[in-house]
Amino acid sequence: MQEGTLENTDALKDTQTTAILIANPTAGSYTQHENEISNTISFMRSHGWQAELKLTQKAGDARHLTQEAVKQGINVVVAIGGDGTVNEVIQELAGSETALGVIPSGTVNVWAREVGIPLDFSGARDVLISGQTRRIDLGKINDDYFLLMVGIGIDGEVAHAVEKKTAKRFGVLGYLFVGTWLGLGYPAFRAVLQTDDHATTTNAIQIIIGNTQLYAGAIKYTWQAKCDDGLLDVCIVRKQSMLGRIAVGITFLLRRKEREHWIRYETGATIKLHTRKPVAIQIDGDPKGYTFHGPLPTTISVAPDALKVIVPENVPPELFSK
Numbered sequence: 001m002q003e004g005t006l007e008n009t010d011a012l013k014d015t016q017t018t019a020i021l022i023a024n025p026t027a028g029s030y031t032q033h034e035n036e037i038s039n040t041i042s043f044m045r046s047h048g049w050q051a052e053l054k055l056t057q058k059a060g061d062a063r064h065l066t067q068e069a070v071k072q073g074i075n076v077v078v079a080i081g082g083d084g085t086v087n088e089v090i091q092e093l094a095g096s097e098t099a100l101g102v103i104p105s106g107t108v109n110v111w112a113r114e115v116g117i118p119l120d121f122s123g124a125r126d127v128l129i130s131g132q133t134r135r136i137d138l139g140k141i142n143d144d145y146f147l148l149m150v151g152i153g154i155d156g157e158v159a160h161a162v163e164k165k166t167a168k169r170f171g172v173l174g175y176l177f178v179g180t181w182l183g184l185g186y187p188a189f190r191a192v193l194q195t196d197d198h199a200t201t202t203n204a205i206q207i208i209i210g211n212t213q214l215y216a217g218a219i220k221y222t223w224q225a226k227c228d229d230g231l232l233d234v235c236i237v238r239k240q241s242m243l244g245r246i247a248v249g250i251t252f253l254l255r256r257k258e259r260e261h262w263i264r265y266e267t268g269a270t271i272k273l274h275t276r277k278p279v280a281i282q283i284d285g286d287p288k289g290y291t292f293h294g295p296l297p298t299t300i301s302v303a304p305d306a307l308k309v310i311v312p313e314n315v316p317p318e319l320f321s322k
Helices: 009-015 028-046 061-071 083-093 110-115 121-130 154-164 166-183 242-253 257-261
Strands: 006-008 018-023 050-055 076-081 099-104 132-141 144-146 149-153 189-195 198-210 232-238 263-268 270-275 280-283 286-290 298-311
Touching: 018 028, 018 061, 028 050, 028 076, 028 121, 061 076, 061 083, 076 083, 083 099, 083 110, 083 144, 083 286, 083 298, 099 110, 099 121, 121 298, 132 149, 149 154, 154 198, 154 280, 154 286, 189 232, 189 263, 198 263, 232 298, 263 270
Parallel strands: 018 050, 018 076, 076 099, 099 298
Antiparallel strands: 006 132, 132 144, 132 298, 149 198, 149 280, 189 198, 189 270, 198 232, 232 263, 270 298, 280 286
16 A cells, blocks of 8 residues: 555544535435435534535536635535536546545445445445545546546447436436447447557447446446556447347346457557547536547546545455555
């Protein structure tokens, strides 16, 4: 373990930890867990934290509230919600000394599952008090940071489709339905991918660029990724027939070694992607436009040690290099 890569959050009590908790009052998860949120704030205060709840009113408020917290030198910003809320918050936490805490209440909660943060309020708030603080990398695509992954191709198209359809109301089942419906007939796209000094031309149906390993709560496309090694991992799923796509899905779900036969795996600190036509992109599960297909490529890079995070005392060792 390199010196300075982690600390127990109890050590912050010497100067009283300050924290804001950000929640969306219009989300179903807020009305469902309003009492638990109140109990969480009381719990944190009983452990010496100076904690305050901040409610968003419109899109972008979580980012503005985080920006203000960083300016004020607040120790911790706690995102109450899913991976989309976390992604909004990290845009302003990147490069700061303010740590990210998470109380998961979203649909999939990939980051929480990845590092072992319990999915119940009681367990998650215990992690805030007794966990450890680590510095990890962030990915960056053009001007947007990502904590988990960027998906280009099938899953980008699924994220865009779900956003427009009532399927979003059905959570994971809605994503699975739309993903199956679109995935079997999704056309392959031609892409040129330059990873540091190595260029690859491919016909792909999906490209996952991961800072971490877990995807959609169950699959590991970038299964070798470490969130603190200064690199991004790239999994290119090559063009497949309909039966081939089903086989790919099964091997990844079951995490079989045979999955390596269906893909190309790369790593790099900077990845440049050029496609002949616009291809849909999702960032941390949310739709984020399309790849550039003109003279300038889409650039994805790593921001080493950009984010402080509060995680459990025992984290999956395969996710960290330090």
